[in-house]
Amino acid sequence: MSETAARARTVQLLEFELGSEAYAVDIAHVAEIVDVNDLTVVPNSAPHVEGVMDLRGKTTTIIDPKTVFGIGGGGDGKRIVVFDRDLTANGKSIGWIVDEVDQVVEVEPDDVESSPVDDADDAVRxxxxxxxxxxxxVRPTVLDV
Incomplete structure (x- = not known):
């Protein structure tokens, strides 16, 4: 197999921390990474919605994936991973508050094992x-607001 064909099979993932655990999303879904700024709390919003923030003139809903995935403790949400609007549910501007952004890595499909849980909403890739x-x-497209 040529080097070009091998590269076509690899996927670039953005690794980040939620509590003491490492997670990753396909970098193709990521629009940008920003620092946490002032969030405006939205009354009567879902428990996983931390609030909204103005990001370059667009109202961006900030989600806490720890609440969604049932992750407890650790970390204080220092960064926001903002996802490409064209790839989110309903084309909304959404960001995840994460504890740290670690690195972008290339992963071979053979290095990925299937999810060990019966994931009804298909959140774990x-x-x-x-x-x-x-x-x-994880798939960022499964979390909606």
Whole structure:
């Protein structure tokens, strides 16, 4: 197989931390990464909605994936991963508040194991084993507001 064909199979993932765990999303879904600024709380919003913020003139809904995925403790939400509006549910501007953004890595499809849980909403794309730890590859498109 040529090097070009091998590269076509790899996927670039953005790794980030939620609490003490490592997660990743396909970098193709990411529009930008910004620091957490003042959020405006939206009364009567869903528990996973932290609030909204103005991001370059667009109202962006900020979601706490820890609430959605049932992750407890650790971290204080320092960064926001903003997703491409064309790839989110209903074309909304959405960002996830994460504890840290780590790195972008290339992953071979053979390095991804299927999800160990019966994931009805298809949030977990797979699990990547690296250096004795696991990185959980999630789909950002399953979280809606």
């Amino acid at each position: 797979g699990v990547i084993k690296r250096d004795g730890d696991f990185v959980i590859w």
